[in-house]
Amino acid sequence: DGGITQSxxxxxRKEGQNVTLSCEQNLNHDAMYWYRQDPGQGLRLIxxxxxxxxxxxxxxxEGYSVSREKKESFPLTVTSAQKNPTAFYLCASSTLVDNEQxxxxxxxxxxx
Amino acid sequence: AQSxxxxxxxxxxxxxxxxxxxxxxxxxxxxYLFWYVQSPGQGLQLLLKYFSGDTLVQGIKGFEAEFKRSQxxxxxxxxxxxxxxxxxYFCAVRAGxxxxxxLTFGQGTILTVHP
Numbered sequence: 001d002g003g004i005t006q007s008x009x010x011x012x013r014k015e016g017q018n019v020t021l022s023c024e025q026n027l028n029h030d031a032m033y034w035y036r037q038d039p040g041q042g043l044r045l046i047x048x049x050x051x052x053x054x055x056x057x058x059x060x061x062e063g064y065s066v067s068r069e070k071k072e073s074f075p076l077t078v079t080s081a082q083k084n085p086t087a088f089y090l091c092a093s094s095t096l097v098d099n100e101q102x103x104x105x106x107x108x109x110x111x112x
Numbered sequence: 113a114q115s116x117x118x119x120x121x122x123x124x125x126x127x128x129x130x131x132x133x134x135x136x137x138x139x140x141x142x143x144y145l146f147w148y149v150q151s152p153g154q155g156l157q158l159l160l161k162y163f164s165g166d167t168l169v170q171g172i173k174g175f176e177a178e179f180k181r182s183q184x185x186x187x188x189x190x191x192x193x194x195x196x197x198x199x200x201y202f203c204a205v206r207a208g209x210x211x212x213x214x215l216t217f218g219q220g221t222i223l224t225v226h227p
Contacts, residue, residue: 004155031213033215040121040219040220041219042202042217042218042219042220043156043202043215043217044217045214045215088153090155090156092156094213098161098163099213100146100158100161101146101156101158101215102158103148103155103156104155105155106153106155108153
């Protein structure tokens with residue numbers, strides 16, 4: 001089955017620790033995206049990548065970092081510099097043609 | 113920059129009633145528009161999309177949306193709502209230019225269905 005996987009589904013970390021969220025896709029999509037979702041605020045774009053070894057900041061990139069070493073993988077690191085990291089994080093991918101984005105199931109991060 | 117407004121934060125309908133969720137966008141060129149649905153704690157699923165052509169777009173699960181350029185709107189409709197339609201709905205517009213490929217989402221509309 002083709003799709004996007006995110007792991008883990010729930011993640012707990014202590015304040016001050018960096019944490020990496022996994023995102024893998026087997027849809028052969030060139031573009032991948034990370035969004036943050038908070039209640040009542042919709043989805044806000046953190047980072048996106050349209051090709052391996054290249055990525056761009058989205059609207060709320062501060063306190064986050066990404067890498068794109070492989071086409072299939074786009075991990076997101078939430079650093080200790082992120083002031084309010086507790087949120088639901090969604091990964092998506094798309095072709096470069098129509099940008100119909102396919103979403104993973106999400107990771108809920110709670111920082112204690 | 114593009115933007116999307118969903119004026120209704122929460123809508124409640126009875127099962128079997130008709131539904132219309134509003135979406136207004138701001139974008140200088142011809143927009144690419146999307147409606148997504150999200151069940152609690154899940155990812156988003158695409159309901160339908162508009163790129164060009166016929167302004168009435170059919171989607172999955174019996175949903176349709178109409179693009180009205182004069183009103184900058186892309187409202188989602190369903191003639192008869194089922195209890196399983198209870199979810200959060202997001203409208204989105206695709207950017208162009210140097211931000212090619214980015215989607216800008218509205219704040220979402222939560223749909224509650226009463227039996």
